[in-house]
Amino acid sequence: xxxxxxxxxxxxxxxxxxxxxxxxxxxxxxxxxxxxxxxxxxxxxxxxxxxxxxxxxxxxxxxxxxxxxxxxxxxxxxxxxxxxxxxxxxxxxxxxxxxxxxxxxxxxxxxxxxxxxxxxxxxxxxxxxxxxxxxxxxxxxxxxxxxxxxxxxxxxxxxxxxxxxxxxxxxxxxxxxxxxxxxxxxxxxxxxxxxxxxxxxxxxxxxxxxxxxxxxxxxxxxxxxxxxxxxxxxxxxxxxxxxxxxxxxxxxxxxxxxxxxxxxxxxxxxxxxxxxxxxxxxxxxxxxxxxxxxxxxxxxxxxxxxxx
Amino acid sequence: xxxxxxxxxxxxxxxxxxxxxxxxxxxxxxxxxxxxxxxxxxxxxxxxxxxxxxxxxxxxxxxxxxxxxxxxxxxxxxxxxxxxxxxxxxxxxxxxxxxxxxxxxxxxxxxxxxxxxxxxxxxxxxxxxxxxxxxxxxxxxxxxxxxxxxxxxxxxxxxxxxxxxxxxxxxxxxxxxxxxxxxxxxxxxxxxxxxxxxxxxxxxxxxxxxxxxxxxxxxxxxxxxxxxxxxxxxxxxxxxxxxxxxxxxxxxxxxxxxxxxxxxxxxxxxxxxxxxxxxxxxxxxxxxxxxxxxxxxxxxxxxxxxxx
Numbered sequence: 001x002x003x004x005x006x007x008x009x010x011x012x013x014x015x016x017x018x019x020x021x022x023x024x025x026x027x028x029x030x031x032x033x034x035x036x037x038x039x040x041x042x043x044x045x046x047x048x049x050x051x052x053x054x055x056x057x058x059x060x061x062x063x064x065x066x067x068x069x070x071x072x073x074x075x076x077x078x079x080x081x082x083x084x085x086x087x088x089x090x091x092x093x094x095x096x097x098x099x100x101x102x103x104x105x106x107x108x109x110x111x112x113x114x115x116x117x118x119x120x121x122x123x124x125x126x127x128x129x130x131x132x133x134x135x136x137x138x139x140x141x142x143x144x145x146x147x148x149x150x151x152x153x154x155x156x157x158x159x160x161x162x163x164x165x166x167x168x169x170x171x172x173x174x175x176x177x178x179x180x181x182x183x184x185x186x187x188x189x190x191x192x193x194x195x196x197x198x199x200x201x202x203x204x205x206x207x208x209x210x211x212x213x214x215x216x217x218x219x220x221x222x223x224x225x226x227x228x229x230x231x232x233x234x235x236x237x238x239x240x241x242x243x244x245x246x247x248x249x250x251x252x253x254x255x256x257x258x259x260x261x262x263x264x265x266x267x268x269x270x271x272x273x274x275x276x277x278x279x280x281x282x283x284x285x286x287x288x289x290x291x292x293x294x295x296x297x298x299x300x301x302x303x304x305x306x307x308x
Numbered sequence: 309x310x311x312x313x314x315x316x317x318x319x320x321x322x323x324x325x326x327x328x329x330x331x332x333x334x335x336x337x338x339x340x341x342x343x344x345x346x347x348x349x350x351x352x353x354x355x356x357x358x359x360x361x362x363x364x365x366x367x368x369x370x371x372x373x374x375x376x377x378x379x380x381x382x383x384x385x386x387x388x389x390x391x392x393x394x395x396x397x398x399x400x401x402x403x404x405x406x407x408x409x410x411x412x413x414x415x416x417x418x419x420x421x422x423x424x425x426x427x428x429x430x431x432x433x434x435x436x437x438x439x440x441x442x443x444x445x446x447x448x449x450x451x452x453x454x455x456x457x458x459x460x461x462x463x464x465x466x467x468x469x470x471x472x473x474x475x476x477x478x479x480x481x482x483x484x485x486x487x488x489x490x491x492x493x494x495x496x497x498x499x500x501x502x503x504x505x506x507x508x509x510x511x512x513x514x515x516x517x518x519x520x521x522x523x524x525x526x527x528x529x530x531x532x533x534x535x536x537x538x539x540x541x542x543x544x545x546x547x548x549x550x551x552x553x554x555x556x557x558x559x560x561x562x563x564x565x566x567x568x569x570x571x572x573x574x575x576x577x578x579x580x581x582x583x584x585x586x587x588x589x590x591x592x593x594x595x596x597x598x599x600x601x602x603x604x605x606x607x608x609x610x611x612x613x614x615x616x
Contacts, residue, residue, distance in 0.1 A: 125459075
């Protein structure tokens with residue numbers, strides 16, 4: 001008898017595994033290391049070994065949902081640069097290990113958006129968008145309760161919205177001026193360094209040894225002028241992205257997640273302020289909220305892919 | 309026996325009516341005037357009278373699809389400013405007239421996008437976007453073969469993408485810097501006037517009495533410097549919009565329609581050029597093409613709403 005589904009969120013450092021019942025309740029969660037050796041060829045075996053320890057009778061498992069950090073089309077992985085996977089047939093390999101074909105794979109940021117929609121900040125809304133602000137920026141678009149994958153698996157790649165028109169900083173993708181270059185944790189640090197190096201104003205952040213987005217946000221909250229200017233810039237660009245999204249798929253609700261979102265309502269209120277300055281008036285009831293599930297959004301979303 | 313569906317595209321000046329068979333083949337099409345008197349209260353009766361003349365036995369009609377110029381949620385019209393309709397229950401009124409409840413209503417630009425997808429330039433693609441460049445700018449987003457309506461009926465309102473960050477021209481929507489202000493036929497004329505009035509260069513357009521987007525496009529094709537600069541600006545902004553769309557819903561194909569698109573491959577190649585400068589590399593196989601159905605896109609799309 002089927003009792004469980006697994007939600008598996010594969011990251012560059014660790015794999016988060018969640019064991020859920022068929023009501024979508026998380027029963028247990030744990031992490032294993034991501035072994036990226038030899039182009040990630042050990043990752044699926046490691047997951048299998050971990051799964052079978054907790055559920056020796058795999059016949060009780062209804063399905064396995066995966067979130068992976070890369071481009072995915074119809075559960076086929078095009079590319080996961082961080083894991084060394086390219087045109088990697090995860091579904092076929094893993095289905096042989098577990099003797100189960102109810103396996104669905106999607107992009108990790110998309111899956112996190114689905115997690116917030118199924119069990120987090122956007123429960124009850126058919127149309128939502130999640131923007132994940134971390135070292136980079138990811139995103140996910142939910143339309144009528146389903147992830148939008150896109151033709152090339154690039155739907156919701158909101159970090160690569162081109163937002164700085166001229167002299168934008170080079171992005172990891174090779175382009176210039178992507179949202180990720182100005183509003184991710186990395187973008188926050190770079191903007192701070194730019195402003196500090198071109199300013200005569202002192203900053204309380206100077207004394208800190210480890211420059212981080214958190215340190216800069218905390219300094220801004222204390223009134224540090226340079227840090228405040230950084231946060232105005234960051235929230236302007238995220239508000240801008242929200243205004244764009246609100247006339248493309250026109251979500252009920254936009255959820256801000258990822259490490260940077262721990263800055264909380266301080267950040268959220270500024271994003272909302274800029275959104276409202278730029279938005280199309282008929283979308284004024286669009287809500288912008290903070291994510292609720294933190295790092296668990298991925299396993300919740302992955303599980304809900306296969307738990308229908 | 310059911311033999312027909314109607315595709316009805318209600319505009320501010322005329323109502324286009326298409327009679328289709330159940331295979332989606334257009335059998336006849338015609339226009340009637342849009343009578344906007346008394347907040348558009350005569351429009352539906354006029355349509356009914358026109359419909360019943362061509363198909364006296366309404367039992368043969370399977371359904372009626374409508375495109376309307378305004379915001380629509382779940383076939384409920386929130387607002388059609390040009391027609392004087394607000395919270396107008398078209399479905400309930402028209403279903404009583406024709407004694408048929410298979411009536412679906414959506415935004416006209418969204419319906420045109422569906423028309424191109426079902427019978428025009430984007431046949432065979434599950435994910436597409438249409439940008440309609442006319443006096444204003446409309447748009448429609450197709451995901452998995454279906455129109456994205458959005459939470460407040462504003463999905464695909466691409467004319468209100470905020471694209472000019474500073475000192476943008478005032479848009480009809482009350483905002484500043486919308487795509488419509490810089491890339492519609494009106495935007496083309498305004499940009500031309502701005503450049504001409506601030507330039508010492510002569511333009512061959514000066515001699516023409518009726519300034520229009522077409523005149524400016526034709527002059528640009530002939531090497532008129534000011535007109536060329538206008539077209540570079542217009543195509544930059546449309547290319548920018550395409551780059552945005554390509555990482556939000558990530559369509560296979562983007563179709564450019566509306567009166568301005570009659571400028572043809574001259575315009576298309578420039579849009580494609582700017583798109584490729586700004587796009588996220590993994591979406592490089594996104595195609596940008598010209599619309600095929602012209603003014604008939606609306607009736608095709610409207611018919612396909614109810615012809616399943």
